[in-house]
Amino acid sequence: MKLLDLDSIKSGMYLARDILSAEGKVLLARGTKLTKAYLKRLKDFNYTHLYVYDNYDDKELEIIEPVSEKTRIQAINVVRESLTKAFTWQDLNIQQVNRLAGIIVDEICEKPDVIFNMMEIKAHDDYTFSHSVNICIISTIMGKFLGLPYTRLKKLAVGALLHDLGKIYIEKKILSKDSNLTPEETRRVHQHPRLGFDRLRIYPDLSILSAHVAYQHHEREDGSGYPRGLCSEEIHPFAKIVAVADSYDAMVSKRPYRKPVFNHIAIAELKANSPTKYDLKVTTALTWAVAPYPIGSVVLLANKEKAVVTNTKRKKTMVQIIDGKNKGEFIEITKDTEVQIADRLA
Ligand SMILES: [Fe+2]
Incomplete structure (x- = not known):
């Protein structure tokens, strides 16, 4: 099985993973022989890459993912809905976020050996949604490595899903700018942790620890982070985990202002910045949680x-x-x- 960009896929190859709709229904099943018409349609749906097999017999090479594609899509929808509601000052559906975080933690806990693997195969309309779900999955696997009990893993997962909620209040043109930010724009971006925290802390069904993940995920061990410049023990362990998962996923993802780096290079860079910027125990947990050479590399x-x-x-x-x-x-x-x-x- 390999990961190929859509232009390199020839008709006659076989699809290696189910393709699901935004509602979680199977649009194209694993094992489907790809045709030109299918490939064109997938391009129209913003797919950039696909996992494919050359031969039908190769399909036994089953891969196990930490979280099923169905759950991943549901989680993306929950994050999208939460952010949209936050933007229009409607009440967030915290029960739904808690439920989805619970499903993610359950699925990860059922598979002791599973690691985070997959590369992004679709260009999402908004990077924040799929990025938040990736961070939730990576953070939960890291939390498991660090020995967090089930109830705390759930609080960590909720915090990870909503960690960037405050970004919804920052102007899109600043977030997608492909050149250096002005001091004023930087000041705006640095407000998003506080804005997210203020929005989340009012909900009694949401743990204050999850809200603090939103508040502290850009803090760094040496005090060089933002918004408050907290140092090592002042930063909550959940926020330290999400900080590493967030930095990792941002480094390996394509962004308007820079190219992605390979996974093994991102891991090495984060390790090199421990313990100065990141907690050493946490970057060790990252090496346990993610594949340095993901499937398809x-x-x-x-x-x-x-x-x-x-x-x-x-x-x-x-x-x-x-x-x-x-x-x-x-x-x-x-x-x-x-x-x-x-x-x-x-
Ligand atoms: Fe952030």
């Missing part, structure tokens, strides 16, 4: 063969050689195997 092995990542488990990467003398072979790479990944190519 094309990598260069130390023996100069090219391979595509077909599956990942914690501390284990499965690849298929696509160029080299062992072409077609599947191998498993751990830190102890002779063959190692030297670089990522795509």
Whole structure:
């Protein structure tokens, strides 16, 4: 299985994952043979990449995701609805947010070995919605690693889902600006944690800890963050987790003002900034939670063969050689195997 951009997919290839509608219904099932008409339609729906198989027989290579696609879509809708309601000063449906966060935590807790893997395959109308759900999933897996009990994981997940709620009050033209912000624009952006906190803290059904995630997710260990410049122990552990997940997902995502970096480079950079900016225990949790070479990545092995990542488990990467003398072979790479990944190519 590989991840290809839509223009590189040929008709006759097979779809490797279900494609769901915004309501969570299957639009195109895994195993469907792709045709030109399907590919055109998917392009119209803003799909940029797809997971595909060359041969129908490859479809046994099942991948397990931390959270089902259906739950992910539901969560994106809940975040979208919450932000829209916040913008128009309507009451938020906190029960619905709590319920979805509970489902996410349940699904993650049911799968002890699962890691965050998938790359974005669709250009969403608003980055904030899918980004918030990714951060929720990554933060929950990290929280599990750090030993948080179930009830606290749920509060963390709610905080992660709504951490950027305050951004809805910041002008879109500032958030999507592709050049440096003026001091005044920076001041506006720095208000979003406080705006989110003020909006969330009024709900008795929402834990104040979840609201503090919104308030503190841009604080940094050395006091260089915003809005209050809090230092290490002044920052709540939940906010430290979401800070790392947020920075990681932002680094690996395409943004108007910069290109994405590869996952393993983002992990290394966050580790290099610990403990100065990020809590060391938390960046260690990140290395446990996310795949450095996600499924579909094309990598260069130390023996100069090219391979595509077909599956990942914690501390284990499965690849298929696509160029080299062992072409077609599947191998498993751990830190102890002779063959190692030297670089990522795509
Ligand atoms: Fe933020």
